[in-house]
Amino acid sequence: MKIRLKLFAALRDYLPAGATSNEMELKVADGISVQALIDLEPVPARRVHLLLVNGYHVAPSAFGTTTLSDGDVVAIWPPVAGG
Numbered sequence: 437m438k439i440r441l442k443l444f445a446a447l448r449d450y451l452p453a454g455a456t457s458n459e460m461e462l463k464v465a466d467g468i469s470v471q472a473l474i475d476l477e478p479v480p481a482r483r484v485h486l487l488l489v490n491g492y493h494v495a496p497s498a499f500g501t502t503t504l505s506d507g508d509v510v511a512i513w514p515p516v517a518g519g
Contacts, residue, residue: 437466437506443479444513450479464504471499473510486513 442459443451451460464473470489474481487494488511494502504510 437504438463439473439504439507440509441473441477442509442511444511445516447479447483447512447514450477466506467503469500470494470502470504470510473504474499479512483514484512485515487511 439462440459441462444458448455448458451458462473462477464476468476470487474484484496487496487499489502489504490509491511
């Protein structure tokens with residue numbers, strides 16, 4: 437199945453070379469969990485702070501039990517500090 441992975445802020449550095457936007461299409465196993473997706477990608481798990489699937493927040497405690505479907509969009513943001 438295919439999903440779209442969007443990486444924001446400093447996580448854009450983990451996109452493939454030559455990427456012209458902040459997203460990429462991935463082919464993954466049917467029913468893959470959010471945690472398995474994170475484990476597959478080069479983004480360090482410690483850098484995943486906010487994660488949305490199709491615009492809905494997924495808490496870190498649900499990464500292992502939240503499964504993805506064909507066409508889903510996963511968006512990930514790193515921790516952000518400011519002041």
